[in-house]
Amino acid sequence: MLKRRLILACSLVAASGVSMAQTYPNKLIKLQVPFAPGGTTDIIARIIADPLGKVLGQSVIVENKAGGGGVVGANETAKSTPDGYSLGIATVSTVAANPAINPKNPYNPLTDFSPIINIAATPNVIAVHPTFPAKDYKAFLAEIKKNPGKYSYASSGTGGIGHMQTELFKSLTGAFITHIPYRGAGPALNDTVGGQVPLIFDNLPSALPFINSNKLVPIVVAAPQRLSQLPNVPTFKEVGLEPVNRMAFYGIYGPKGLPKDVIDKINAGVKKVLEDPAVRKRIEDTGSLVVGNSPEQFAEQIKAEFEVYKKVVDSAKLRLD
Structure with a gap:
């Protein structure tokens, strides 16, 4: 009797799974x-x-x-x-x-x-507010290394890809910038575009409209090669930081x-x-x-x-x- 009940129970579970899928x-x-x-x-x-x-x-x-x-x-x-x-x-x-x-x-x-x-997979980008004193990677790196602790960066949150990759960037370059975590890229972008934070590490799709409208300046991207949307911006690999050159998905x-x-x-x-x-x-x-x-x-x-x-x-x- 117990065996028959078990068989019946298994049949019902299997039938319910088929029914759910259908x-x-x-x-x-x-x-x-x-x-x-x-x-x-x-x-x-x-x-x-x-x-x-x-x-x-x-x-x-x-x-x-x-x-x-x-x-x-x-x-x-x-x-x-x-x-x-x-x-x-x-x-x-x-x-x-x-x-x-x-x-x-x-x-x-x-x-x-x-x-x-x-x-989808997407490139990442470090971008700065237009008032930032550097507009290309070489000048950017020189500026933040010359002024350790003076600048901060926004990310979508502690432990997120923006935080992790920027911290890796810092460890590889010896630069020191302070992390300001947000509850997502939207709020982080708003404060960077508004000038409350001077730079951001973000996924390209959310940052690109602000770059195209000259509200943010792109510095370096994480991508397999230079992007058609940003042909003058180098990849992390080009500047000698291949470990940071990882796309998001x-x-x-x-x-x-x-x-x-x-x-x-x-x-x-x-x-x-x-x-x-x-x-x-x-x-x-x-x-x-x-x-x-x-x-x-x-x-x-x-x-x-x-x-x-x-x-x-x-x-x-x-x-x-």
Whole structure:
């Protein structure tokens, strides 16, 4: 009798999984951005959300949950029900940089999520307010090294990619600038553009409009080669700082235990969206590169990026402020 009950229970669980996959989605889907509005993560999420909702047949709404350099929002995604209705935007900050430097990080980036797809990769940039006394990399480095502690930089949050890469830049150059963390790139950009903070390390898509309108001056970029949008700005590799020359990424993940059929359905939906020339153009116009890989490839990318930043933290002896 017990054996028959166990068989029946297993059959019901299997049937419910099949049923869920067949009916998913049948209600609104939340896509959480772990930063304040206005940053690159928010931009990419909003480019994808509406067309993805049309492909899946249910609305996909973007919610912002800022705090802890992306940790607060990422942790909420990790702890959500694995039914496909609570998804999150995965960034280098949330799955690599912050977990690598923060021993109290509340989730494991390699085991507490179900990777679904990497949407895009994007360059990063150090930019300064137009009143900053230097306008190119050589003069910039000379200015901050000549005046240790005089200048500060804004980032999207403590432990985020902007914080980590700037601290690595400091350790490699011997420069000293003070970190001012914000609850996302949007607020950090606002204060840099407003002149309250003289420089920022940010993802290119959110900084580029201010660069194009001459409200920020680009100094150096993290990218495989010089960018068509900024042809006169060198890469970190060009200036001898290859370890800092790493791009950011923006993907979609859910909590661990997300059914494979649901993962595959979302992955296929995003890939279909990325086939739209208008969507691709909106992403590429930000300076980003469209990716659109498999869940397995994205999982490997997250693992590789985490290992890179763990080595950066250990070798440079980086610590939280």
